[in-house]
Amino acid sequence: MAEKKSATQKEPVRLREKKLANGNVSLYLDIYKSGKRAKEYLKLYLIEETNAAAREQNRRTLATAQAIKAKRMIELQTREYEFTKEYKTDTFFLDYYRKMCEKRHQNPESQGNWGNWRSCLKYLEIYCDEMTTFKEITPEWILGFKEYLNTVEKDTHKKTNKVGSELFQPLSQNSKVSYFNKLRACINQAFEDHIIPTNPLRGIEGFKQVEVKRDYLTIDEIKMLAATPCKYPYLKNSFLFSCLTGLRKSDIEKLTWGEVTKFGDFTRIVFKQKKTGGQEYLDITPQAEEYLGVRGENHELVFAGFKYGAWTLLELRRWVLEAGITKDITFHCARHTFAVLMLDLGTDIYTVSKLLGHRNLSTTQIYAKVVDKKKQDAVSMIPNIKMED
Structure with a gap:
């Protein structure tokens, strides 16, 4: 009792x-x-x-x-x-977060991830102020930031649109997932560093990741595009080159002739991924090589004039429509196209992952979901259940 x-x-x-x-x-x-x-x-x-x-x-x-x-x-x-000299709860939160951003900026393999950390920082700078310390990072504070992400406008640090206006754009679900995870990583590190004695994240769930539909072109649609004139040849060349190599638009923008070499019977692209900083060696086919055009000086850009933005996207969509394709195509769809094409042709997923420069095989496995060939082959093996006369 x-x-x-x-x-x-x-x-x-x-x-x-x-x-x-x-x-x-x-x-x-x-x-x-x-x-x-x-x-x-x-x-x-x-x-x-x-x-x-x-x-x-x-x-x-x-x-x-x-x-x-x-x-x-x-x-x-x-x-x-807990609030003894062992802990440093008076540490300024934003200063600590910025130092974590800087570490990722200095790490060549974290360049893409650093961009997400920096984007999250813009929202944290609005949600709290420079005087916010870890002593104030409570479960309620964290839940408040989660709710803030639910209601804030995309790129709110750049715009003046208000909630309810026709121009208001909320954050995408996957952006909310990414930003909340950055906050989670920061607080977990502060706990490991003995900045805080207890972890206020315990029991708090993050946002659920949603699966994004990945539009891609079939081989017949690629042929339709190749046969359709484009107002800007460098746009056509760069997009079709991406379809045949899987290179991201950011890597195509900065590709120089010095990164294009001969390797035996192949033409090889030797470059560092802008997103991850990883060193890549990509052998391309003669068909893809044709879209490189006439070779220039080593310091010159291969696709001179190509700079992706809203205007380029508009021209890309005009070209796609003129080819008779009604899909919602962005430049990144070329990379999706390459991945699906490789898998559909029977290339093993590990090799496709290396061709795309993925760090984790799980990233590549997303593409496998849209390839139906193996599933079709599997169900085709079911024997005939009808009795013969």
């Missing part, structure tokens, strides 16, 4: 009983701290033990009460010892 009262209370938290008018017993905690006493009623009750079921119910009730008591003991001890 509950602990009996004593003249000298040795523990800061005691489990007590209070008899109620209906005969039941209410359980509460008698908490003593810094010369002050407080009561916390648990809304747990013991009933008269008239049978085995009642005794079992009381046993479970007491177990619950003891668990709450143990939790309160830990909380009191944490409050007493």
